[in-house]
Amino acid sequence: MKKLGKVGVDIHKLDKPLIPEMCGLAILISIATSSLILSFLNILNKKILFSFILTIVFTGLTGVIDDLKPLNPKLKPAFTALASLPIILLQAYDPHPYLPFIGKVRLTILYPFLIPFGISVPANAVNMMDVFNGVMPGTCCLISFTALIALLILGRWNEAILPAILLGSLIAFYLYNRFPAKVFSGDVGSLTVGATIGAIAILTKIEAIMVVALMPHIMNAFYGLSSIGRLYERREITSRPIKLLENGKLTANLDNNAPITLSRLILLQEPLTEKEVFKAIMFLTLISSILAILTLFLVEIKI
Template sequence: MINLIYAAATAFIITLLIGPVMISLLRRLKFGQNIREVGPRRHFEKSGTPTMGGVIILVSTVVPVLLFTDITPKLFWALFVTLSYGCLGLLDDSIKIVADRSLGLRAMHKLLIQILIGGLLGYNVLYNLNISSELIIPYLGTVIDLGIYFIPFVILVVVGTSNAVNLTDGLDGLAAGVTIIVAITYTVINLKFGNYDLAIFTTSIVGACLGFAWFNSYPAQVFMGDTGSLALGGAIAVAAVLTQTELFLVIIGGVYVIEALSVMIQVIYFKLTGGKRIFKMSPLHHHFELKGWKETKVVIRFWIVAAILSLVGLLGLQGI
């Protein structure tokens, strides 16, 4: 158990040590964030803030894992998905900077790579890690066997979660704070199921995100970019897949789900009504900003909702 604390503390300290160096380097390289013209006007003052800070999170997560536990097959795939999505995000961020635009990789290219990584995870979970195709149903303590639909379902979970975290990363400290809460919850779940190696992994994420929040809190000195948000989404998704708690993730990661749904609802409603909107702007956090809430209020209230949903999700484990 003590290694869990060591892992989180090490991740936190590494982040604090390399953060200023990385931020300074990103500033010198002029790797600044491009702000979408359709976003809230107050966000234009953030233009030029260094992005790609997710590299800090990746380094701070991986090092403690290597130091405090052995690389088991499950842990290998957890790291593989996290780093693969992080590299995809790094490529996306790099294109944005080089092309000097707010959009990076073409959406279809990005989605195909995400699907490929998710498919590799699903196949290996089913055939090499000897994890069954059953999902635990929250509160009921029963399972449902997906059979041949397991791999497509894993792809949906991984791709959906990574993109949902990406959408959540729109305000200073929002994605990092929510992910801290979700990762703590999955540390508890991993310990309950005896996955000590994965508990080290998730607690390292907690420490890395805590350290990153030091620099990403309002007003942010650095943004995680797609490098961080896609990697964190992949990490949380793989933690759910490897513990067969994908259905719990819908509750525990409810803030991610709500953010993603707000975008889908907005787009569908916009197309069906010829240009009308349900929300002032999506994702949902921008809606509350445009209603007059200060950025810090939106962030803190979303953290509170994330904490409540995590507790509700953990209650679903009773009797399992």
């Protein structure tokens, strides 16, 4: 990607190194290829598998377009929502989700209208969290592992292959994206990963569990959108939420025009290194992942 001129500045480093971008294409190709191979093994329902592949590919293409020519902040969530159409049109979903304390609910008419949000929200939430070295693949490794464990507990070994595919792709990518990052995922990577998590939640009927596991990402997106008051792109923000100090540490930007983000809240108490911020976000995701598994036992049914 560096040879093609697709590089980004690592703004949280004093020397501002140029890092190859759009390397998340490797994640997209890995998930799509593994899923296609899986289709020849007759392990999973073809309808589920092909809707999964098409949703991931369409979301990944949205990321490619956004990396090459930035999309309007309203178009990106709209396109990622449209990527859910294969799931809806192929009717690869069950409109009877299970909720903690409530159990099985009947949403026959409403559920198809919720599916676009089930893809767009995690896709864009993961995208908005991808601001520090290793955070996107690191946190999403925990979330995909949570999905894997949940499905194994439920005895649904075949469906557990989907989060296993995502987990394998993320572990491989993390080795290159961890501090100090050698590659950036770009929107193609973060949108693909978020949409994959959403698709797994819908297709394997673990929606409530994945919502809990994704809570740090969802809250980060909510803080940012509510503080700015509209959909926005990171490129549009003139006052960034984080400032880089001369000693290389990061601190919260106290400017009222800066968006509120999870990392800004973490840094309000004291300046931290990028590695320390990474560990804090990973810890929060670990807690939410543990709570997600506990949520599984609150759903008093066999999903």
